[in-house]
Amino acid sequence: xxxxxxxxxxxxxxxxxxxxxxxxxxxxxxxxxxxxxxxxxxxxxxxxxxxxxxxxxxxxxxxxxxxxxxxxxxxxxxxxxxxxxxxxxxxxxxxxxxxxxxxxxxxxxxxxxxxxxxxxxxxxxxxxxxxxxxxxxxxxxxxxxxxxxxxxxxxxxxxxxxxxxxxxxxxxxxxxxxxxxxxxxxxxxxxxxxxxxxxxxxxxxxxxxxxxxxxxxxxxxxxxxxxxxxxxxxxxxxxxxxxxxxxxxxxxxxxxxxxxxxxxxxxxxxxxxxxxxxxxxxxxxxxxxxxxxxxxxxxxxxxxxxxxxxxxxxxxxxxxxxxxxxxxxxxxxxxxxxxxxxxxxxxxxxxxxxxxxxxxxxxxxxxxxxxxxxxxxxxxxxxxxxxxxxxxxxxxxxxxxxxxxxxxxxxxxxxxxxxxxxxxxxxxxxxxxxxxxxxxxxxxxxxxxxxxxxxxxxxxxxxxxxxxxxxx
Amino acid sequence: xxxxxxxxxxxxxxxxxxxxxxxxxxxxxxxxxxxxxxxxxxxxxxxxxxxxxxxxxxxxxxxxxxxxxxxxxxxxxxxxxxxxxxxxxxxxxxxxxxxxxxxxxxxxxxxxxxxxxxxxxxxxxxxxxxxxxxxxxxxxxxxxxxxxxxxxxxxxxxxxxxxxxxxxxxxxxxxxxxxxxxxxxxxxxxxxxxxxxxxxxxxxxxxxxxxxxxxxxxxxxxxxxxxxxxxxxxxxxxxxxxxxxxxxxxxxxxxxxxxxxxxxxxxxxxxxxxxxxxxxxxxxxxxxxxxxxxxxxxxxxxxxxxxxxxxxxxxxxxxxxxxxxxxxxxxxxxxxxxxxxxxxxxxxxxxxxxxxxxxxxxxxxxxxxxxxxxxxxxxxxxxxxxxxxxxxxxxxxxxxxxxxxxxxxxxxxxxxxxxxxxxxxxxxxxxxxxxxxxxxxxxxxxxxxxxxxxxxxxxxxxxxxxxxxxxx
Numbered sequence: 001x002x003x004x005x006x007x008x009x010x011x012x013x014x015x016x017x018x019x020x021x022x023x024x025x026x027x028x029x030x031x032x033x034x035x036x037x038x039x040x041x042x043x044x045x046x047x048x049x050x051x052x053x054x055x056x057x058x059x060x061x062x063x064x065x066x067x068x069x070x071x072x073x074x075x076x077x078x079x080x081x082x083x084x085x086x087x088x089x090x091x092x093x094x095x096x097x098x099x100x101x102x103x104x105x106x107x108x109x110x111x112x113x114x115x116x117x118x119x120x121x122x123x124x125x126x127x128x129x130x131x132x133x134x135x136x137x138x139x140x141x142x143x144x145x146x147x148x149x150x151x152x153x154x155x156x157x158x159x160x161x162x163x164x165x166x167x168x169x170x171x172x173x174x175x176x177x178x179x180x181x182x183x184x185x186x187x188x189x190x191x192x193x194x195x196x197x198x199x200x201x202x203x204x205x206x207x208x209x210x211x212x213x214x215x216x217x218x219x220x221x222x223x224x225x226x227x228x229x230x231x232x233x234x235x236x237x238x239x240x241x242x243x244x245x246x247x248x249x250x251x252x253x254x255x256x257x258x259x260x261x262x263x264x265x266x267x268x269x270x271x272x273x274x275x276x277x278x279x280x281x282x283x284x285x286x287x288x289x290x291x292x293x294x295x296x297x298x299x300x301x302x303x304x305x306x307x308x309x310x311x312x313x314x315x316x317x318x319x320x321x322x323x324x325x326x327x328x329x330x331x332x333x334x335x336x337x338x339x340x341x342x343x344x345x346x347x348x349x350x351x352x353x354x355x356x357x358x359x360x361x362x363x364x365x366x367x368x369x370x371x372x373x374x375x376x377x378x379x380x381x382x383x384x385x386x387x388x389x390x391x392x393x394x395x396x397x398x399x400x401x402x403x404x405x406x407x408x409x410x411x412x413x414x415x416x417x418x419x420x421x422x423x424x425x426x427x428x429x430x431x432x433x434x435x436x437x438x439x440x441x442x443x444x445x446x447x448x449x450x451x452x453x454x455x456x457x458x459x460x461x462x463x464x465x466x467x468x469x470x471x472x
Numbered sequence: 473x474x475x476x477x478x479x480x481x482x483x484x485x486x487x488x489x490x491x492x493x494x495x496x497x498x499x500x501x502x503x504x505x506x507x508x509x510x511x512x513x514x515x516x517x518x519x520x521x522x523x524x525x526x527x528x529x530x531x532x533x534x535x536x537x538x539x540x541x542x543x544x545x546x547x548x549x550x551x552x553x554x555x556x557x558x559x560x561x562x563x564x565x566x567x568x569x570x571x572x573x574x575x576x577x578x579x580x581x582x583x584x585x586x587x588x589x590x591x592x593x594x595x596x597x598x599x600x601x602x603x604x605x606x607x608x609x610x611x612x613x614x615x616x617x618x619x620x621x622x623x624x625x626x627x628x629x630x631x632x633x634x635x636x637x638x639x640x641x642x643x644x645x646x647x648x649x650x651x652x653x654x655x656x657x658x659x660x661x662x663x664x665x666x667x668x669x670x671x672x673x674x675x676x677x678x679x680x681x682x683x684x685x686x687x688x689x690x691x692x693x694x695x696x697x698x699x700x701x702x703x704x705x706x707x708x709x710x711x712x713x714x715x716x717x718x719x720x721x722x723x724x725x726x727x728x729x730x731x732x733x734x735x736x737x738x739x740x741x742x743x744x745x746x747x748x749x750x751x752x753x754x755x756x757x758x759x760x761x762x763x764x765x766x767x768x769x770x771x772x773x774x775x776x777x778x779x780x781x782x783x784x785x786x787x788x789x790x791x792x793x794x795x796x797x798x799x800x801x802x803x804x805x806x807x808x809x810x811x812x813x814x815x816x817x818x819x820x821x822x823x824x825x826x827x828x829x830x831x832x833x834x835x836x837x838x839x840x841x842x843x844x845x846x847x848x849x850x851x852x853x854x855x856x857x858x859x860x861x862x863x864x865x866x867x868x869x870x871x872x873x874x875x876x877x878x879x880x881x882x883x884x885x886x887x888x889x890x891x892x893x894x895x896x897x898x899x900x901x902x903x904x905x906x907x908x909x910x911x912x913x914x915x916x917x918x919x920x921x922x923x924x925x926x927x928x929x930x931x932x933x934x935x936x937x938x939x940x941x942x943x944x
Binding site: 107280374 | 576577578579580581582583585586587588589591592654655656657658660661662663664690693752753755757758761765796799845846870871886888889890891892
């Protein structure tokens with residue numbers, strides 16, 4: 001069934017810039033969310049509402065423009081040119097670090113955050129104002145297409161739906177939360193009016209989606225405690241995934257093959273890989289410490305094993321993120337200075353955004369380390385398993401959403417237990433080939449069955465249930 | 473009904489030392505727990521099991537000694553001389569900071585804690601070993617008095633009850649948790665085996681008590697998620713309290729009156745008081761920042777208002793606590809250096825253990841600031857209200873257990889919202905006298921009705937229900 005959908009997310013499916021010749025060029029947005037949602041464009045009538053994030057995009061903003069997705073499917077893109085000061089407060093103060101840090105329990109509560117008048121102002125004139133801008137764009141699109149279902153995404157847009165609901169009580173609204181929902185005590189980092197506004201915005205929806213039952217349960221429990229409402233019937237668990245065929249194709253592209261040749265030429269006998277944004281939730285510093293403990297306990301493996309850490313620098317305008325990158329670099333250097341010899345370096349740290357190299361590393365890992373403190377899903381565990389050629393083993397945090405699906409076939413670690421992570425690296429490197437193959441095949445079979453379309457189908461089915469109930 | 477009780481807590485009701493003449497001297501332990509439990513000695517047959525914490529106490533350890541409480545009531549004290557290395561790991565590594573920081577959500581999860589082999593060892597050879605020592609003492613006492621009910625206290629003793637239960641399936645065991653219980657996600661700071669051992673130790677009890685419904689709900693929810701057990705029927709909410717008559721008597725003692733004269737001679741027109749241990753959970757740094765914001769917004773009150781902070785230095789052998797004291801001193805100095813003039817100092821910081829002075833400050837406050845990040849109860853809010861002579865106003869954190877009882881008559885603050893705390897100080901200082909009196913009287917009436925005996929009665933009633941059920 002072809003549907004009319006309005007997708008609302010902070011980042012759009014493509015970004016626009018001018019090249020040196022002054023021509024407008026479109027580039028597909030990276031990131032699992034944009035990638036996953038793009039496949040909706042091929043089967044449905046989609047209007048996508050997003051923030052304009054460059055001068056070129058601001059010149060396109062205001063009304064929707066007609067575009068074509070890669071394979072020729074038409075869709076409409078409605079970019080919003082927010083006030084720049086408001087957007088800075090929205091993005092760099094409220095959404096990150098505040099909401100992100102709440103979702104991932106990252107504050108050091110004895111000292112941070114201090115909710116002061118600067119934050120109150122950023123909340124009101126930044127987050128609330130930008131959300132009002134999104135709501136206005138949604139209302140304009142609903143004016144044009146009153147029957148369209150509106151599909152909000154993530155922690156940037158918690159307030160917009162309530163503004164829409166007030167004007168359009170009959171609209172069909174969904175929200176997908178891509179981050180781990182916190183239990184109610186941690187929400188008390190925000191003032192009562194802020195945390196209730198967030199919760200109230202979310203429950204203005206007909207369907208609210210989460211990647212795992214665990215995050216969904218936390219939401220139900222929070223809403224009961226903060227607002228006294230039981231929203232169980234309106235929630236759905238739908239684990240995000242990837243497009244296996246597309247991903248396997250990328251793995252055979254010339255760019256990936258070139259990067260892979262380079263890795264193969266330099267790789268040690270055993271390769272431990274991690275691929276992450278440099279986000280404090282990703283637990284990179286403890287991962288290096290765990291690798292040091294592994295080398296401490298297994299001197300026979302020195303010079304034979306190395307860790308390749310491909311890290312995409314993230315949100316460097318935000319002090320907590322800049323500091324975390326410093327801590328990552330310091331810890332890698334400390335471990336390397338302690339062990340390196342004759343050209344062998346225990347940790348090869350590469351900071352940059354290089355997707356082909358990441359996919360090449362996925363193909364080459366013997367151990368993939370995903371030790372996130374908390375993670376809504378973690379698509380790296382799914383992507384890397386699909387294309388790996390080494391019967392590699394996934395070491396997976398119990399606090400990553402992916403653990404709910406892949407935990408039986410991965411080696412589970414507690415993200416704070418660096419000793420346990422060192423042991424898991426050892427166990428992964430000593431599993432016999434048959435066992436490794438069996439686990440990897442099971443992960444692949446799961447991901448192929450539960451692909452990105454399965455994720456979308458679960459949500460659209462939830463939408464249909466709402467529509468049916470409404471008709472009754 | 474006179475009962476046979478075995479009380480088990482890390483600290484005993486009195487501490488022993490030798491004076492300069494070589495005589496043994498007993499001193500009543502400070503702290504709300506020891507004070508509250510002491511009143512059991514007058515009405516029941518009590519054996520109290522506690523750790524020996526000085527050389528003098530170690531010389532008394534091994535078997536129970538017969539003692540008399542202040543008013544002549546006899547009781548038995550069974551001190552345990554733990555291995556000193558084991559006790560250091562138990563107390564200074566596992567109980568504090570680890571469990572305390574988990575209970576109060578104080579870790580900066582991106583960086584701390586690192587659960588490494590040192591911690592695994594402290595858990596096994598410290599916390600587990602000391603708990604086994606407590607269990608052995610309890611078993612020895614149950615051998616002597618098989619019908620006695622055993623009453624464990626707090627986060628130091630989570631493992632002992634399971635050891636007792638294994639040997640004595642029929643024993644009546646209670647536990648009172650004096651700290652805020654965390655929701656299950658935060659318990660994942662500990663490895664699965666550790667967090668399950670804690671939970672399993674607690675549910676070995678017949679009755680498990682908490683100060684508020686909120687902490688109790690968190691426990692029920694954690695146990696359901698961690699162990700799959702529903703323990704609702706075995707939990708009880710019983711808010712700890714004070715002995716009003718005794719406290720009012722102390723307030724008229726010569727030591728308190730002398731301290732009060734000193735405060736009166738020096739106090740500014742309006743006095744904001746805080747009395748706390750220098751514990752990161754107490755939120756002292758943000759309290760100073762809030763007072764600075766108040767002075768910023770109300771220049772007319774400079775030189776007329778002062779904050780008196782009486783802080784008992786706490787757990788200074790633990791790095792996180794030593795650092796927090798440094799942060800407290802730095803913040804007080806920063807605010808004072810900014811505003812002080814002509815002998816007026818905005819914040820008077822007194823670090824030391826001086827109970828008479830604290831009670832004198834209770835009598836003199838116009839505003840009592842209790843802005844804890846999380847707090848199991850916070851008895852300061854109850855004690856200070858009982859004896860205050862200024863129609864003072866209590867500013868109370870929504871995350872203090874006391875808020876569940878006193879919230880209607882206090883000014884509620886969010887502990888992270890420094891701006892909100894500054895506003896609450898202003899509101900407290902501008903409430904009219906009738907309103908202030910009405911609120912303070914209501915708090916007093918509540919505390920007089922819900923005194924320490926009410927707390928004990930709730931627990932003993934829960935014990936009786938267990939006994940009745942067992943008879944059936």
